[in-house]
Amino acid sequence: xxxxxxxxxxxxxxxxxxxxxxxxxxxxxxxxxxxxxxxxxxxxxxxxxxxxxxxxxxxxxxxxxxxxxxxxxxxxxxxxxxxxxxxxxxxxxxxxxxxxxxxxxxxxxxxxxxxxxxxxxxxxxxxxxxxxxxxxxxxxxxxxxxxxxxxxxxxxxxxxxxxxxxxxxxxxxxxxxxxxxxxxxxxxxxxxxxxxxxxxxxxxxxxxxxxxxxxxxxxxxxxxxxxxxxxxxxxxxxxxxxxxxxxxxxxxxxxxxxxxxxxxxxxxxxxxxxxxxxxxxxxxxxxxxxxxxxxxxxxxxxxxxxxxxxxxxxxxxxxxxxxxxxxxxxxxxxxxxxxxxxxxxxxxxxxxxxxxxxxxxxxxxxxxxxxxxxxxxx
Numbered sequence: 571x572x573x574x575x576x577x578x579x580x581x582x583x584x585x586x587x588x589x590x591x592x593x594x595x596x597x598x599x600x601x602x603x604x605x606x607x608x609x610x611x612x613x614x615x616x617x618x619x620x621x622x623x624x625x626x627x628x629x630x631x632x633x634x635x636x637x638x639x640x641x642x643x644x645x646x647x648x649x650x651x652x653x654x655x656x657x658x659x660x661x662x663x664x665x666x667x668x669x670x671x672x673x674x675x676x677x678x679x680x681x682x683x684x685x686x687x688x689x690x691x692x693x694x695x696x697x698x699x700x701x702x703x704x705x706x707x708x709x710x711x712x713x714x715x716x717x718x719x720x721x722x723x724x725x726x727x728x729x730x731x732x733x734x735x736x737x738x739x740x741x742x743x744x745x746x747x748x749x750x751x752x753x754x755x756x757x758x759x760x761x762x763x764x765x766x767x768x769x770x771x772x773x774x775x776x777x778x779x780x781x782x783x784x785x786x787x788x789x790x791x792x793x794x795x796x797x798x799x800x801x802x803x804x805x806x807x808x809x810x811x812x813x814x815x816x817x818x819x820x821x822x823x824x825x826x827x828x829x830x831x832x833x834x835x836x837x838x839x840x841x842x843x844x845x846x847x848x849x850x851x852x853x854x855x856x857x858x859x860x861x862x863x864x865x866x867x868x869x870x871x872x873x874x875x876x877x878x879x880x881x882x883x884x885x886x887x888x889x890x891x892x893x894x895x896x897x898x899x900x901x902x903x904x905x906x907x908x909x910x911x912x913x914x915x916x917x918x919x920x921x922x923x924x925x926x927x928x929x930x931x932x933x934x935x936x937x938x939x940x941x942x943x944x945x946x947x948x
Contacts, residue, residue, distance in 0.1 A: 595643040596650050598631055599742045601760035611873075612755040619872065622893070623933040625666070625748040625756045627764045629657040629712055640763075648737050651726075655716035656689060656743075659764055663938040665751040666707040668692030668700075669715060672745040678733045685733055686744070687725040689715040694749045706751055752941060754874075780822050780927045781903070794819045810905050810922040812853070814915045818905040821860065822927050829896045834936040835870065835903060836889040836943060837925040839877035843918035848910030853877040853920035855888055860900040870901070876908060877920075885923075887944045891936045894929070903927060 610618035630637050634653035638644050646653075654673075660666050669691040678685040691713060693700040707713050717725070730736045748756040782792045797816030802809045810818050824833070835855050843851035854877060857870030873890040907920040926943075930936040 593645045593647050594737075594739060596633065596646040596738075597643050597740045598633070598638060598640055598654070599740065600628070600640050601742075601744070609756070609758045611757075617872075618755070618757060621756070621933060623662065623756065623937065624762065625660070625662040625664075625750075625758070626658040626669070626746065627661055627762050629659050629764045631656050649722075651687070651738065651741065652717065652719070652722040654689070654741070655714050657712055657714045658761075659712045660707045660709055661934075662748075662750070662756075663709045663934050664941055665709065666748055667751050668694035668696070668704075668749040669707075669713075670695040670697075670747045671715060671743060672747075674742045674744045675729065675735075675738050676740055676742060677738055678729065678735055685729045687717075687729070689717060690721075691715045692749070695747055750937075752944065754937075778928070780824075780929070781820065781925050782822075792820050807923045810925070812905065812907040812920045812922075813917055815907050815909055817907070818922075820903050822901045822903055824894060824898050824900055825929060828894045828898070828929055831894050832930045832933050832936045833870075833892050833894050833901060834889060834926070834928045834930060834939060835875065835892070835901075836887065836928070836940065837905070838885050838923045838947065839879075839888045840883060840885045840921045841877060841879055841918065842882055842920075843916065844879055844882045845913070848913040849876060849908040850910045850913040851915060851918045851920060852879070852908045853888065853922055854906050854908045855890060856904040856906050857890075857892075858902045859895060859898045860902055861897045862899055865902055866897075885947065887940070887947070889940050889943075891933055891940075893933075901927065 609621050609623065611621040611623060612618055631640060632638060632653075632655045633644070633646050633650050636644075656671060658669065671689040672686055673688065674684045674686040676684060688697060690696045690700050691707075692704040693702065726736065743761070744759065746758050746761050750756070795816070795818055798813040799816040799818055800811045802811060812818070835857055837853075837855060839853040841852050845851070855875040859866040859868055859870070870890060870892050874888055875890040877886055877888045879886050903925075905922045905925065907915065909915060928936070928939060930939065
């Protein structure tokens with residue numbers, strides 16, 4: 571009896587010790603709060619440009635079903651990264667189609683560039699693991715991202731083959747990439763947590779279009795035309811028509827309390843010409859800041875200011891969002907016809923309608939308006 575009891579105790583100790591031997595201290599790290607701001611958003615030419623917009627925040631991080639504190643060691647098994655999951659919240663105000671979180675493994679640095687892996691949602695940004703379309707992540711919605719067994723196995727086998735390592739004590743979240751439903755890409759090297767101090771919510775109020783409409787008695791006098799520019803009256807709005815590099819322009823006063831806010835330039839656009847070899851003939855918005863009567867050198871261009879069309883004579887939305895500098899008193903807005911060097915105009919028309927210039931407290935609010943504006947024409 572005593573011998574059996576002692577044997578049972580020994581077996582229990584063996585099981586406990588074996589279990590402890592299979593676990594170790596692990597740590598999940600994110601970039602510190604004082605990490606240099608590096609959020610960016612995709613421009614018209616595909617380049618990433620700086621932005622103050624936030625897309626997602628971290629709600630929680632868990633390992634093997636247990637929530638962990640970032641930067642604090644915890645006990646977990648050798649396969650702990652298989653059970654890594656991150657819960658995010660969409661705070662952008664725009665539906666999200668795809669997300670990719672990239673993690674680095676510092677212990678592989680001795681073998682060269684650190685190896686890493688990703689947690690993915692949606693196939694648009696997937697390296698190769700997400701094969702099916704996922705539901706859109708609505709504004710305000712939370713989503714948990716983790717890896718499948720297959721994803722984990724293939725990634726780990728690749729890392730072990732390159733580095734000879736298979737057990738890791740530390741992982742660092744180094745980058746997040748988000749693709750919105752409208753095709754815009756957002757990227758950040760430091761995701762905030764949901765309990766971080768958030769920027770104050772602003773009221774979405776874009777009822778005032780600062781552009782003087784042609785229906786306004788004074789509207790025609792403030793628009794300046796050059797070249798083969800003309801105007802046609804349509805059912806709901808006037809249409810600006812450009813041929814052979816013509817343009818319209820208007821100096822638009824910026825409210826005195828607009829420093830640090832965001833200006834949205836937006837319109838509907840269409841073209842008779844669509845050429846695979848270049849942008850010549852396409853409608854494009856363009857602008858420059860003004861200080862008094864002085865026109866500043868910094869241009870307002872890129873983003874989605876050039877009209878993107880799938881076929882001729884179809885209508886699309888073009889737009890750009892720009893932070894208003896302290897010295898700005900006005901914006902000189904142009905409706906132009908793009909031209910590529912060595913590719914001349916051919917008389918085709920570029921058309922604009924529903925031209926607008928709106929001021930928003932935040933870049934996120936401006937993006938919400940872009941979505942609503944575009945959706946109203948579907």
